[in-house]
Amino acid sequence: MILVVGGAGYIGSHCVKELVKERSVIVLDNLSTGHFWAIDEKAIFIEGDLRDEKVVEKIFLSYKIDAVMHFAANSLVSESVNNPIKYYENNVAGTLNLLKQMVKHNINNFIFSSTAAVYGIPKENVITEESFTNPINPYGKSKLMIEEMLRDFQSAYGLNYVVFRYFNAAGAHSSKEIGEDHEPETHLIPLILQHLLGKREKIKVFGTDYDTLDGTCIRDYIHVTDIAIAHILGLDALLYKRIDNNIYNLGNGHGYSVKDIIDMCERVTGKKATIEYESRRIGDPARLIASSKKIREQLGWETEYNLNKIIETAWEWHINKNLNKILK
Ligand SMILES: NC(=O)c1ccc[n+]([C@@H]2O[C@H](COP(=O)([O-])OP(=O)(O)OC[C@H]3O[C@@H](n4cnc5c(N)ncnc54)[C@H](O)[C@@H]3O)[C@@H](O)[C@H]2O)c1
Ligand SMILES: O=c1ccn([C@@H]2O[C@H](COP(=O)(O)OP(=O)(O)O[C@H]3O[C@H](CO)[C@@H](O)[C@H](O)[C@H]3O)[C@@H](O)[C@H]2O)c(=O)[nH]1
Numbered sequence: 421m422i423l424v425v426g427g428a429g430y431i432g433s434h435c436v437k438e439l440v441k442e443r444s445v446i447v448l449d450n451l452s453t454g455h456f457w458a459i460d461e462k463a464i465f466i467e468g469d470l471r472d473e474k475v476v477e478k479i480f481l482s483y484k485i486d487a488v489m490h491f492a493a494n495s496l497v498s499e500s501v502n503n504p505i506k507y508y509e510n511n512v513a514g515t516l517n518l519l520k521q522m523v524k525h526n527i528n529n530f531i532f533s534s535t536a537a538v539y540g541i542p543k544e545n546v547i548t549e550e551s552f553t554n555p556i557n558p559y560g561k562s563k564l565m566i567e568e569m570l571r572d573f574q575s576a577y578g579l580n581y582v583v584f585r586y587f588n589a590a591g592a593h594s595s596k597e598i599g600e601d602h603e604p605e606t607h608l609i610p611l612i613l614q615h616l617l618g619k620r621e622k623i624k625v626f627g628t629d630y631d632t633l634d635g636t637c638i639r640d641y642i643h644v645t646d647i648a649i650a651h652i653l654g655l656d657a658l659l660y661k662r663i664d665n666n667i668y669n670l671g672n673g674h675g676y677s678v679k680d681i682i683d684m685c686e687r688v689t690g691k692k693a694t695i696e697y698e699s700r701r702i703g704d705p706a707r708l709i710a711s712s713k714k715i716r717e718q719l720g721w722e723t724e725y726n727l728n729k730i731i732e733t734a735w736e737w738h739i740n741k742n743l744n745k746i747l748k
Pocket of ligand 1: 468491492493495533536587589
């Protein structure tokens with residue numbers, strides 16, 4: 421049985437959908453940013469907080485857990501700058517609590533959601549796992565601290581782990597049942613699509629004076645189901661001892677500017693956006709593009725969704741969600 425912590429959230433719920441095809445799954449989530457409706461009905465759900473030792477211990481005593489996938493975190497960069505306590509408490513202390521219980525109950529396999537934010541402002545145009553890590557905000561720092569904690573737990577207690585550093589997760593499940601649904605929403609693609617659906621007056625572009633071709637920031641967008649598939653491959657590799665203790669970037673290897681994304685959203689939806697140009701958002705690096713060569717070579721990961729398909733699935737999900745609301 422696989423324990424998915426944060427399985428009601430955006431990326432966690434997509435991983436649960438893949439996992440339940442082959443395995444028994446139990447989800448622990450406090451529903452702080454996730455949704456009960458997003459959890460696949462084949463999974464067992466326990467509403468609780470990962471910082472609550474009793475809740476976590478009860479799960480480990482009640483079920484035979486083969487591996488833990490850990491998605492639960494707070495992950496808003498600007499919030500982390502203003503409220504670092506929340507980030508060190510939930511991300512770092514919460515993960516420590518989970519790992520302590522894993523050691524106590526002799527559960528050795530762990531998959532962790534890290535982020536491109538651990539690289540800070542990278543020097544390279546394309547980032548490999550060997551690129552220097554130098555996070556510039558408490559969110560990125562909290563994730564890097566956990567990565568370091570994992571190394572120590574490996575050498576002291578024999579914990580086997582895989583860390584995935586996601587670049588910009590986007591898109592929605594092909595069933596249109598689940599997709600990105602954050603409140604407040606801060607991510608570029610859902611904000612543009614909400615605007616094009618008439619739910620927001622305009623789309624703001626943060627910064628037009630970056631050292632990029634059109635002056636706006638460049639990111640590497642990766643479909644949430646491609647991320648989920650990487651987790652399945654990582655899990656199998658861990659359980660069948662083909663790898664241990666590895667860190668992998670998850671991205672498509674293509675960089676798109678904010679303007680490119682708006683253009684593509686307009687093309688997919690057939691609608692025209694109203695754009696407002698603003699000054700830079702604090703803490704945004706100009707360019708984040710992943711090399712995912714390592715996971716492609718070692719685990720045979722292949723991505724299925726290009727930017728066009730990412731935005732198409734996201735758009736279908738937004739329309740479907742809107743329809744469901746109208747019908748209710
Ligand atoms: N979305 C991205 O582009 C992106 C990029 C890089 C890394 N990540 C990382 O991926 C993971 C998932 O991101 P997401 O976008 O799905 O976020 P999300 O907010 O949608 O999901 C997080 C889930 O964890 C739950 N949770 C939070 N704190 C908890 C706690 N103390 N106890 C129990 N449950 C708790 C939330 O209710 C939610 O369901 C996070 O760790 C995030 O840092 C996300
Ligand atoms: O209204 C908006 C929202 C965003 N942006 C820009 O769009 C780009 C993408 O922003 P966003 O969608 O907020 O994602 P990121 O800030 O790049 O962060 C995401 O991707 C990172 C990895 O690359 C992860 O660490 C984070 O958890 C995840 O939120 C950035 O240049 C933003 O400045 C705008 O111009 N206008």
